[in-house]
Amino acid sequence: MSEQASSTIDPVLTAVIANRIDGVVREMTNTLLRAGRSAVINSARDFSCAIVTGDSQLLACAEGLPIHIFGVHNQARTMAEYHADLAEGDAFLHNDPYSGNTHPADHCFLVPVFFEGEHLFTAAAKAHQADIGNSIPTTYHAGAKDVYEEGSLIFPAVRIQRNYEMIDDVIRMCRSRIRVPGQWYGDFLAGIGAARVAERRLKELCAKYGKEIIKTFIRDWLDYSEQRMIHGIRKMPKAKLVNTGRHDPFEPLLPDGIPLKVEIEIDPQNAAITIDLRDNIDNIDCGFNESEACTVSAVMAGVFNSLDPEIPRNSGSFRRVKMLMREGAVVGKPKFPHSCSVATTNVADRLVNCTGAAFAQLGDGYGLAEGGVGMGVAFAVVSGKDHRYDDSPYVNQLIIANNGGPASACADGWLTYGLPVVGGLMYRDSVEIDELKHPMEFKHMRLVAGSGGAGRFRGAPGCDIAFGPKEHPITVIYPCDGQHFGAKGVRGGAGGTCAEGWHISANGLETKLPNVTQIEIKKGEQIRGLDSSGAGYGDPMQRDPRRVLHDVIEKWETPQRARELYGVVFSGSIDDESLAVDVAATTALRDGRTAEPATAE
Amino acid sequence: MMLLAAEPAIDPVVTAVIANRIDGIVREMTNTLLRAARSAVISSARDFSCGICTADNQLLACVEGLPIHIFGVHEQARAMTTAHPRDFTSFRSSRTPGKSCTIGACAHGCDPQITACKLGLGTLL
Numbered sequence: 157m158s159e160q161a162s163s164t165i166d167p168v169l170t171a172v173i174a175n176r177i178d179g180v181v182r183e184m185t186n187t188l189l190r191a192g193r194s195a196v197i198n199s200a201r202d203f204s205c206a207i208v209t210g211d212s213q214l215l216a217c218a219e220g221l222p223i224h225i226f227g228v229h230n231q232a233r234t235m236a237e238y239h240a241d242l243a244e245g246d247a248f249l250h251n252d253p254y255s256g257n258t259h260p261a262d263h264c265f266l267v268p269v270f271f272e273g274e275h276l277f278t279a280a281a282k283a284h285q286a287d288i289g290n291s292i293p294t295t296y297h298a299g300a301k302d303v304y305e306e307g308s309l310i311f312p313a314v315r316i317q318r319n320y321e322m323i324d325d326v327i328r329m330c331r332s333r334i335r336v337p338g339q340w341y342g343d344f345l346a347g348i349g350a351a352r353v354a355e356r357r358l359k360e361l362c363a364k365y366g367k368e369i370i371k372t373f374i375r376d377w378l379d380y381s382e383q384r385m386i387h388g389i390r391k392m393p394k395a396k397l398v399n400t401g402r403h404d405p406f407e408p409l410l411p412d413g414i415p416l417k418v419e420i421e422i423d424p425q426n427a428a429i430t431i432d433l434r435d436n437i438d439n440i441d442c443g444f445n446e447s448e449a450c451t452v453s454a455v456m457a458g459v460f461n462s463l464d465p466e467i468p469r470n471s472g473s474f475r476r477v478k479m480l481m482r483e484g485a486v487v488g489k490p491k492f493p494h495s496c497s498v499a500t501t502n503v504a505d506r507l508v509n510c511t512g513a514a515f516a517q518l519g520d521g522y523g524l525a526e527g528g529v530g531m532g533v534a535f536a537v538v539s540g541k542d543h544r545y546d547d548s549p550y551v552n553q554l555i556i557a558n559n560g561g562p563a564s565a566c567a568d569g570w571l572t573y574g575l576p577v578v579g580g581l582m583y584r585d586s587v588e589i590d591e592l593k594h595p596m597e598f599k600h601m602r603l604v605a606g607s608g609g610a611g612r613f614r615g616a617p618g619c620d621i622a623f624g625p626k627e628h629p630i631t632v633i634y635p636c637d638g639q640h641f642g643a644k645g646v647r648g649g650a651g652g653t654c655a656e657g658w659h660i661s662a663n664g665l666e667t668k669l670p671n672v673t674q675i676e677i678k679k680g681e682q683i684r685g686l687d688s689s690g691a692g693y694g695d696p697m698q699r700d701p702r703r704v705l706h707d708v709i710e711k712w713e714t715p716q717r718a719r720e721l722y723g724v725v726f727s728g729s730i731d732d733e734s735l736a737v738d739v740a741a742t743t744a745l746r747d748g749r750t751a752e753p754a755t756a757e
Numbered sequence: 758m759m760l761l762a763a764e765p766a767i768d769p770v771v772t773a774v775i776a777n778r779i780d781g782i783v784r785e786m787t788n789t790l791l792r793a794a795r796s797a798v799i800s801s802a803r804d805f806s807c808g809i810c811t812a813d814n815q816l817l818a819c820v821e822g823l824p825i826h827i828f829g830v831h832e833q834a835r836a837m838t839t840a841h842p843r844d845f846t847s848f849r850s851s852r853t854p855g856k857s858c859t860i861g862a863c864a865h866g867c868d869p870q871i872t873a874c875k876l877g878l879g880t881l882l
Binding site for chain 2: 324325328
């Protein structure tokens with residue numbers, strides 16, 4: 157803020173305004189969800205909204221996806237730096253991973269909000285596009301050796317509206333270079349619309365309370381958030397944690413995968429957490445490099461997953477987390493022109509896991525296990541021609557995977573977790589809607605019983621899914637992780653199962669596919685995929701037998717695993733609904749096996 | 758096609774003089790680009806062409822422009838005027854008394870001519 161805010165306001169008023177601003181973010185979110193044209197936006201909610209202050213601090217992000225939104229204030233800063241003539245009525249498009257964005261597929265719409273001539277806020281709506289004009293029909297180009305091979309149109313905070321009027325040049329550029337341009341244009345209008353809704357509401361808010369109170373609120377709210385963070389960190393023990401992770405191989409470039417290392421220093425006395433990421437490999441000649449925004453967001457998500465969930469996520473609480481990054485590293489600040497095409501998911505997912513699980517080293521009750529990773533068959537970008545509409549082209553990302561969530565010290569993994577970077581906040585597609593929108597047919601979708609990593613609290617199981625085209629061939633592209641290295645358990649919890657993918661020929665022959673796949677599926681053929689599952693927390697032998705019983709009745713667990721991994725013996729049977737825990741036999745079995753560590757995969 | 762009724766025919770000599778003068782402008786464009794360009798494909802190999810189109814998008818002159826570049830360049834001028842209807846007034850209306858000629862901002866002076874040139878860039882992204 158340019159001017160000093162006045163003395164503190166009533167804490168109740170601070171809470172009221174903070175909730176009102178979250179309400180504005182939710183109204184933006186609903187606008188975009190209802191107005192978006194592509195399924196990845198209007199069904200899967202692969203987008204996030206936020207309010208940033210005039211001096212480029214993240215103020216509120218409500219249910220924004222962690223990976224999208226924790227760095228969005230840096231894009232607002234880029235906008236202000238590039239445009240000295242910033243004015244009311246402007247809107248900007250930003251998707252440049254080298255000046256603050258996550259990856260090029262996330263089009264971020266930025267609207268500076270002015271009140272009484274002062275730039276008080278920036279409204280940000282960031283949506284993953286169905287297509288961005290990449291050299292192949294996917295928004296995740298794993299094989300792109302640089303930004304040129306990736307092929308996306310890049311907009312480094314480019315003005316798209318002036319004085320509330322559209323700058324048609326940019327629209328023409330996109331229409332000339334993005335697949336299914338009408339779909340893109342609908343999402344473009346929805347994105348601007350969401351940001352404009354926020355502008356209107358924030359002006360109403362300013363008119364109601366006056367500029368001075370709003371400025372005082374901004375200062376107080378960020379300071380309060382910092383205080384909450386200080387209290388959260390002070391409750392932790394002083395420690396230096398080191399954790400490692402590894403992304404799957406990507407043949408032939410990365411036969412050993414991508415190793416990751418996160419070093420965390422917790423300093424309760426100064427209420428600070430320092431994350432050192434500098435000991436990581438250099439940028440690689442493919443699309444798996446992290447943008448700075450994704451590095452920061454993924455690590456921040458891992459940190460927040462290990463803290464009191466009530467701590468507001470904004471620039472105030474971020475003040476207590478220091479990140480040490482190296483330029484030209486695969487996680488950190490990318491060196492141009494290395495591609496960040498897949499920055500929001502794969503390596504970022506591993507970073508969320510690696511950071512969150514590190515905190516479990518502090519002792520029982522801290523941190524969480526690793527969640528299921530991998531954008532496999534059920535996260536593929538599908539494209540082709542639609543025989544129902546004069547063979548018109550379609551392209552869209554399916555968001556119908558679940559990838560089991562990780563167990564924590566007090567809860568089982570969330571079933572429809574999605575990915576570590578979205579933490580269950582995205583929606584899943586509906587099979588019926590996907591079949592209506594695209595000429596495809598789902599053959600089956602079912603949970604895999606017993607796939608969740610065992611533990612005192614267990615990871616959520618993964619899903620088994622298969623689909624194929626109705627008429628013309630369908631191009632399926634995905635950059636899956638978690639097919640070689642599954643999610644790891646913590647504090648004695650077991651790891652999750654790996655993802656897999658198969659091509660099924662017309663005569664039913666299943667052929668295993670590599671983890672990074674581009675394939676054309678013809679009529680009569682199918683593609684089948686397994687999601688990975690979440691890992692467990694704590695010794696499975698300590699799991700409440702009643703929870704194991706419930707899991708078996710619901711077919712989330714198998715009776716065999718109940719006995720072997722959890723040491724739970726049942727009497728009766730599922731068939732006549734008489735299944736019950738045999739307490740004496742269970743106690744005897746568990747007493748005899750407490751010495752054995754749980755290592756089941 | 759020129760919609761504006763031309764003035765009575767001028768002296769053929771004047772016609773030839775102006776035609777050569779316009780070719781001279783194209784050559785001056787060409788030399789400017791050749792001397793100012795940074796990439797070798799432009800500054801050494803001259804993989805570019807210049808042309809002058811009329812305001813109603815007919816190719817008027819292209820001297821030593823490469824045939825593949827330049828014989829259709831008036832279609833791009835047409836795309837420009839079509840894409841920016843509010844910024845470009847037509848040749849006819851620009852001559853209408855009382856209406857200003859807004860193309861002057863893009864072309865040279867207030868001459869109702871539109872210049873266009875084509876480049877083979879060193880790296881096509």
